[in-house]
Amino acid sequence: MSADFLSWGLLAATIVVAVLRAATPILFAALGGLISDLAGSINVALEGLMLIAAFFGVIASVQAAAWFPGLPVWTYPWIGCAVGVAAALLATALLAFFHLELGADLIVAGIAINILAAGLTVFLLVTIAGDKGSTAGLNSPALPSIRIPGLADVPLLDTLINGEGGQGHHVLLYLAFIAVPATWAMLSRTRWGMWMRAVGENPQAALAAGIPVKRVRYAALLLSGMLAGLGGVYLSMGLLTLFQADMTAGRGFLALAAIFLGARRPLGTMGAALLFGASGVLATQLGAVEIPTQVVYMLPPFITICALVFAGRRGTQKSRSTV
Secondary structure, eight states, rough: OHHHHHHHHHHHHHHHHHHHHHHHHHHHHHHHHHHHHHHOOOTTTTTHHHHHHHHHHHHHHHHHHHHHHTOTTTTHHHHHHHHHHHHHHHHHHHHIIIIIOOOHHHHHHHHHHHHHHHHHHHHHHHHHHHHHBTTSSSSSOOOOEEOOSSSTOOOHHHHHOGGGGGGGGEHHHHHHHHHHHHHHHHHHHHHHHHHHHHHOOOHHHHHHTOOOOOHHHHHHHHHHHHHHHHHHHHHOOOOOOOOOOTTTTTTHHHHHHHHHHHHTTTHHHHHHHHEEEEEEHHHHHTTSSSHHHHHHHHHHHHHHHHHHHHHHHHHHHHHHOOO
């Protein structure tokens, strides 16, 4: 009986690990989108920002090895991570400039960034790697994993904390879940967080109170772009060790849905990201059996729609009960 329990426990722990890994890029982008949304500037460009960071992270790590052969090998993926996040920040700064300085509609500008990212990454992929599908022909380094020692005698805990086989979790996975309480603390316990929420709720009143509204929205959008960039880097230098065309596969849009499904709170957003990660894992498992691929691809968006309908009905019921 104990052997059966251990087997089922290890299976459950392995599934949980898979869900955590699948949810990490969504969680990064969702936390970024939550911050900008609370500041009154919803960032619909999360998908494109993740794609840009994923591409430039891989390319920069490969080029760093060629340009700086004297550096320690472990520095190359970190250079790639920094360049990938910087590229996402640059695209976010462009988005913020067009919206806050030139008066462009934020939704339209965000969609334009998404379209630009999809086309630009494929163009540069063909130009640099000679392949419009992926960078599989390049020797792309990966960011390291972190292994917590001393858990080998507790198989279930070792699998949960250190992943399947006890090899450790990716460093950005830990960072994503650390970012949840950090985001909560920033929004609830710091002056900038209170400013962001005040600007999002009533920008005119915030401006009258002396809060620099434009500066706060710039900061919120740039922080959003940084977190989305980390999610993109995780995709190409953690979940995989290469860049594929359109590898974000709608995760940026799932992140937007996670914000509202999570009631615009960090903990709720994390729960929604885990739900979407679980739907992705389920779709992957169903792909291994004889189920039409069309049904498999429909599963994550179907779960997303059902979850949003449930969240909308719950919000409607609460508003009625308060009347």
